[in-house]
Amino acid sequence: MLANIRIVLVQTFHPGNIGQTARAMKTMGLTDLVLVNPRCFPDDEATRLAAGAEDVVDAARVVDSLSDAIGDCVQVVGASARLRSMPLPHYDEPEEMARELVENAATDRVALVFGRERFGLTNDEIQHCSHQVSIPANPDYGILNLSQAVQVLAYEVFRAWRHSPGSDFIQQRPPHDRPPTREQLRHFHDHLSRVMQASGFLTQPHARTEAQLQALFARAQPSRKELSLLRGFLSSVEPEDTES
Amino acid sequence: MLANIRIVLVQTFHPGNIGQTARAMKTMGLTDLVLVNPRCFPDDEATRLAAGAEDVVDAARVVDSLSDAIGDCVQVVGASARLRSMPLPHYDEPEEMARELVENAATDRVALVFGRERFGLTNDEIQHCSHQVSIPANPDYGILNLSQAVQVLAYEVFRAWRHSPGSDFIQQRPPHDRPPTREQLRHFHDHLSRVMQASGFLTQPHARTEAQLQALFARAQPSRKELSLLRGFLSSVEPEDTES
Numbered sequence: 104m105l106a107n108i109r110i111v112l113v114q115t116f117h118p119g120n121i122g123q124t125a126r127a128m129k130t131m132g133l134t135d136l137v138l139v140n141p142r143c144f145p146d147d148e149a150t151r152l153a154a155g156a157e158d159v160v161d162a163a164r165v166v167d168s169l170s171d172a173i174g175d176c177v178q179v180v181g182a183s184a185r186l187r188s189m190p191l192p193h194y195d196e197p198e199e200m201a202r203e204l205v206e207n208a209a210t211d212r213v214a215l216v217f218g219r220e221r222f223g224l225t226n227d228e229i230q231h232c233s234h235q236v237s238i239p240a241n242p243d244y245g246i247l248n249l250s251q252a253v254q255v256l257a258y259e260v261f262r263a264w265r266h267s268p269g270s271d272f273i274q275q276r277p278p279h280d281r282p283p284t285r286e287q288l289r290h291f292h293d294h295l296s297r298v299m300q301a302s303g304f305l306t307q308p309h310a311r312t313e314a315q316l317q318a319l320f321a322r323a324q325p326s327r328k329e330l331s332l333l334r335g336f337l338s339s340v341e342p343e344d345t346e347s
Numbered sequence: 348m349l350a351n352i353r354i355v356l357v358q359t360f361h362p363g364n365i366g367q368t369a370r371a372m373k374t375m376g377l378t379d380l381v382l383v384n385p386r387c388f389p390d391d392e393a394t395r396l397a398a399g400a401e402d403v404v405d406a407a408r409v410v411d412s413l414s415d416a417i418g419d420c421v422q423v424v425g426a427s428a429r430l431r432s433m434p435l436p437h438y439d440e441p442e443e444m445a446r447e448l449v450e451n452a453a454t455d456r457v458a459l460v461f462g463r464e465r466f467g468l469t470n471d472e473i474q475h476c477s478h479q480v481s482i483p484a485n486p487d488y489g490i491l492n493l494s495q496a497v498q499v500l501a502y503e504v505f506r507a508w509r510h511s512p513g514s515d516f517i518q519q520r521p522p523h524d525r526p527p528t529r530e531q532l533r534h535f536h537d538h539l540s541r542v543m544q545a546s547g548f549l550t551q552p553h554a555r556t557e558a559q560l561q562a563l564f565a566r567a568q569p570s571r572k573e574l575s576l577l578r579g580f581l582s583s584v585e586p587e588d589t590e591s
Contacts, residue, residue, distance in 0.1 A: 155490075280434065
């Protein structure tokens with residue numbers, strides 16, 4: 104359950120990042136935000152940049168220490184750009200992390216912990232974590248803005264949730280026009296061939312050209328309406344003495 | 348090649364979003380930015396929020412129309428939160444979009460197009476695109492901040508690139524200490540059993556407990572150093588008359 108997934112920000116310097124984090128969370132169905140010793144909070148900047156996610160900001164809990172933020176969690180993943188020499192279990196891919204986090208979140212509280220903008224998490228704070236994850240990035244410039252790191256990992260978590268057996272997420276799809284029958288398609292291709300011959304484009308039936316066009320329209324997947332449109336066009340350019 | 352992947356922003360209102368977009372791009376190895384009629388550019392806010400990605404901002408091209416931005420591209424994906432009634436090919440998952448985009452980018456220019464903060468892309472602009480993609484999100488609050496949408500899609504593109512056959516990306520992994528041999532592990536488990544019996548914790552060898560502990564340490568994957576550490580601890584608590 105997404106409600107079991109907590110986002111923890113440690114000593115955030117810019118209140119704007121708190122607001123943008125709240126927004127990033129809400130777009131991905133997350134609502135539980137805990138702030139450990141934020142420098143400036145509450146703050147207008149946080150509210151302003153939350154842009155519709157003020158409820159997440161308003162409900163955010165403020166605590167003194169990281170242990171207070173995560174004591175009730177069974178899994179705590181530290182998001183860290185730097186790899187430490189302490190070999191905490193580490194996820195190479197955020198996707199793997201998200202899958203396990205979501206699995207645990209079905210029954211227990213879990214947390215994703217983010218550090219300071221400039222300094223990340225201390226080694227001490229990493230020790231409060233059960234796992235580490237980093238976001239694979241440009242080796243020459245690999246540090247994401249804090250709220251953007253939250254957005255990426257929240258996106259992966261939401262994705263893992265969408266794909267999990269229990270979720271009720273409904274994929275929005277564009278409206279789907281009715282496809283034609285094979286017979287209707289055949290009539291269209293016959294019509295197309297006739298016009299290509301009548302116009303002189305083909306001097307005789309040409310199997311390869313016709314196969315190519317059949318493949319093209321197979322990929323295009325015209326709807327019934329679109330097929331009508333095409334046939335109407337063919338009729339308009341058809342030389343007058345051709346049988347339709 | 349990542350260099351063939353262009354990010355196009357149409358009529359961006361907040362110059363800060365341009366800066367944050369540049370940063371998001373650079374973290375994911377992208378450098379080609381084109382701005383169609385930005386409201387305010389160049390601008391100090393764009394430079395300030397680029398935070399190390401000023402080179403991407405400085406190299407950004409400004410054009411008057413979307414066609415000027417994408418004429419040389421073989422694939423143009425419009426990022427759109429709203430699904431249109433015009434049934435342009437649509438990717439349900441950014442992951443699928445990224446895979447195809449990266450594949451095309453191996454040999455040709457491609458583009459990802461983002462619209463205005465409030466209004467997205469017009470239907471006209473969508474028609475300049477070969478595909479649409481949307482980021483699956485919270486149905487109740489699903490509009491990501493512009494630069495965060497760029498970050499998510501750039502992340503997926505970078506991921507597709509990392510996993511593609513041609514890439515030379517090297518996964519950073521934490522340093523890997525040397526694992527022990529099976530014999531060393533066996534000695535450790537024998538030592539552990541002895542201490543458990545000597546201390547009275549087990550009155551006799553107990554197969555199930557020992558199997559449980561062997562499984563636990565199999566999952567922990569202790570390095571040689573860690574095994575030494577554990578054996579040192581066992582020796583220190585070992586009652587004096589036990590044979591080591």
